[in-house]
Amino acid sequence: MKSFTKDTKILIIGLGVMGGSYARALSGRGYRVRCITKEQKDIDYAKNLGIIEEGSTCVTEETVAWADLVVFALYPHVFIEWIQEHQSLFRPNTLITDVTGVKSQIVDRVQALLRQDVEFIAAHPMAGRESSGVEYSDDSVFEGANFIVTPTPKNTPDAIEAAKELGRVLGFARISQLTPEEHDEMIAFLSQLTHCIAVTLMTCNETPMMENYTGDSFRDLTRIAKINDVMWAELFLLNREALLAQMDAFSAEFDRFRRLLEEGDGEGMRQVMRKATARRTLFDKQKKKK
Amino acid sequence: MKSFTKDTKILIIGLGVMGGSYARALSGRGYRVRCITKEQKDIDYAKNLGIIEEGSTCVTEETVAWADLVVFALYPHVFIEWIQEHQSLFRPNTLITDVTGVKSQIVDRVQALLRQDVEFIAAHPMAGRESSGVEYSDDSVFEGANFIVTPTPKNTPDAIEAAKELGRVLGFARISQLTPEEHDEMIAFLSQLTHCIAVTLMTCNETPMMENYTGDSFRDLTRIAKINDVMWAELFLLNREALLAQMDAFSAEFDRFRRLLEEGDGEGMRQVMRKATARRTLFDKQKKKK
Numbered sequence: 001m002k003s004f005t006k007d008t009k010i011l012i013i014g015l016g017v018m019g020g021s022y023a024r025a026l027s028g029r030g031y032r033v034r035c036i037t038k039e040q041k042d043i044d045y046a047k048n049l050g051i052i053e054e055g056s057t058c059v060t061e062e063t064v065a066w067a068d069l070v071v072f073a074l075y076p077h078v079f080i081e082w083i084q085e086h087q088s089l090f091r092p093n094t095l096i097t098d099v100t101g102v103k104s105q106i107v108d109r110v111q112a113l114l115r116q117d118v119e120f121i122a123a124h125p126m127a128g129r130e131s132s133g134v135e136y137s138d139d140s141v142f143e144g145a146n147f148i149v150t151p152t153p154k155n156t157p158d159a160i161e162a163a164k165e166l167g168r169v170l171g172f173a174r175i176s177q178l179t180p181e182e183h184d185e186m187i188a189f190l191s192q193l194t195h196c197i198a199v200t201l202m203t204c205n206e207t208p209m210m211e212n213y214t215g216d217s218f219r220d221l222t223r224i225a226k227i228n229d230v231m232w233a234e235l236f237l238l239n240r241e242a243l244l245a246q247m248d249a250f251s252a253e254f255d256r257f258r259r260l261l262e263e264g265d266g267e268g269m270r271q272v273m274r275k276a277t278a279r280r281t282l283f284d285k286q287k288k289k290k
Numbered sequence: 291m292k293s294f295t296k297d298t299k300i301l302i303i304g305l306g307v308m309g310g311s312y313a314r315a316l317s318g319r320g321y322r323v324r325c326i327t328k329e330q331k332d333i334d335y336a337k338n339l340g341i342i343e344e345g346s347t348c349v350t351e352e353t354v355a356w357a358d359l360v361v362f363a364l365y366p367h368v369f370i371e372w373i374q375e376h377q378s379l380f381r382p383n384t385l386i387t388d389v390t391g392v393k394s395q396i397v398d399r400v401q402a403l404l405r406q407d408v409e410f411i412a413a414h415p416m417a418g419r420e421s422s423g424v425e426y427s428d429d430s431v432f433e434g435a436n437f438i439v440t441p442t443p444k445n446t447p448d449a450i451e452a453a454k455e456l457g458r459v460l461g462f463a464r465i466s467q468l469t470p471e472e473h474d475e476m477i478a479f480l481s482q483l484t485h486c487i488a489v490t491l492m493t494c495n496e497t498p499m500m501e502n503y504t505g506d507s508f509r510d511l512t513r514i515a516k517i518n519d520v521m522w523a524e525l526f527l528l529n530r531e532a533l534l535a536q537m538d539a540f541s542a543e544f545d546r547f548r549r550l551l552e553e554g555d556g557e558g559m560r561q562v563m564r565k566a567t568a569r570r571t572l573f574d575k576q577k578k579k580k
Contacts, residue, residue, distance in 0.1 A: 127506065202565070204540045257490055276493050
């Protein structure tokens with residue numbers, strides 16, 4: 001396909017929480033959406049809701065070759081295995097994209113594996129839910145959120161533009177473009193580090209009955225500690241060096257704050273807090289421009 | 291006063307975000323509420339809303355002796371200074387309480403300073419807003435939240451029960467009782483540590499334009515990094531030993547997770563994440579029992 005239009009037929013591979021949210025957004029805006037996914041019950045659920053027109057638990061040429069645009073919403077290693085096994089089924093000039101949370105280790109491998117007449121343009125929808133499964137899918141999480149396209153020199157301008165248009169159609173507030181390496185450094189800080197912190201907060205103090213005394217701040221910092229352990233362990237390992245660097249930067253700054261406290265340096269602590277307050281204002285959620 | 295009843299007249303000292311939220315909740319339930327606060331504009335604002343019947347910027351015997359119950363919603367050192375300067379104005383048998391976020395260093399000092407015919411029963415409403423000022427007050431934050439009473443052996447059963455009844459009237463979902471020391475250890479973990487983490491997240495990486503790529507998880511973990519630096523530096527210093535211990539426990543666990551990542555131990559990481567997921571479920575917000 002050359003561009004993303006009203007007639008683009010979309011196949012979603014993997015109807016979990018993210019694939020389901022794509023299906024909701026796209027079918028809700030009048031696009032034709034089909035899916036391939038493991039469980040028949042998820043297909044039945046989505047067909048009942050009217051968010052897909054057809055679905056299959058088998059990878060067949062009929063389904064794969066139907067699509068102009070294929071969205072992979074799978075665990076990273078499953079995505080790569082799928083390409084290795086089934087890429088012969090794509091129609092020539094199919095465009096494929098993904099939702100994978102790390103890029104450097106995925107994009108180059110998929111592009112190297114892929115047939116020359118099929119193009120892979122990577123994207124990361126930065127919105128999610130802490131629960132897994134199509135029944136938790138919800139495209140309202142895309143409102144006000146960021147959609148990042150991560151092309152390589154192998155990508156065509158048409159494919160890059162099609163991926164950005166997909167982000168706009170899904171309802172994202174801001175569409176950006178980064179290299180896979182820039183993306184992974186950024187995601188190590190903004191997403192992976194925060195998940196490591198949330199998990200650590202839940203495991204560093206096992207005092208019983210603590211939950212009886214909690215306030216909203218602790219709940220906010222640990223919401224994402226309910227975590228899909230299989231997916232996140234894979235994402236962390238695929239971005240190990242960048243994440244280790246961000247963990248070390250965090251620890252060094254945390255130790256500096258600890259020393260200010262230990263030394264009774266109130267003014268030093270207040271300075272850091274004023275800097276944090278000013279910088280945090282930049283991160284308030286943007287309203288979508290109409 | 292012996293007990294907290296419909297006729298209890300309540301004086302709030304310090305009409306900021308927490309004092310204002312008390313005024314909203316109590317006046318909304320038909321209680322008579324007055325205040326003493328620094329700024330006339332805050333009194334005008336609250337009178338216009340009908341959440342106080344009178345207010346004064348001066349500490350006068352007329353206002354102080356009117357009250358059956360006095361709620362101090364001041365910075366800790368200002369609270370102690372106020373008691374030193376003005377306690378002669380209380381009517382005998384006045385009950386006083388507070389909203390201070392640390393207890394060990396406050397409760398003993400105030401009880402030691404205080405006249406024998408006035409009783410101080412400490413309490414901590416575990417709900418708040420990240421913005422300061424009466425215009426941000428909002429008693430809906432009490433719904434589903436925890437209210438902790440921290441008596442000492444000097445307190446009477448009547449005063450403890452009156453403080454608990456205050457928490458119930460304010461709309462808190464769960465009323466608990468802890469010693470000041472238990473409270474401070476718990477708060478070091480559940481509240482102070484989380485604020486240190488949020489502040490550190492905002493200051494450990496100064497890459498520009500990061501805000502263009504952020505997702506909800508980073509926003510959640512740093513919401514409380516917009517922080518009242520004067521108040522929190524004071525609270526941290528008043529609870530220094532307990533907070534340092536919690537920071538050290540967090541750092542040790544964070545380092546353990548970092549080592550699992552560095553060693554490529556996916557199963558080790560997944561185990562920690564499964565433990566975090568299970569434990570986090572305990573901390574979901576309770577619905578208030580009707």
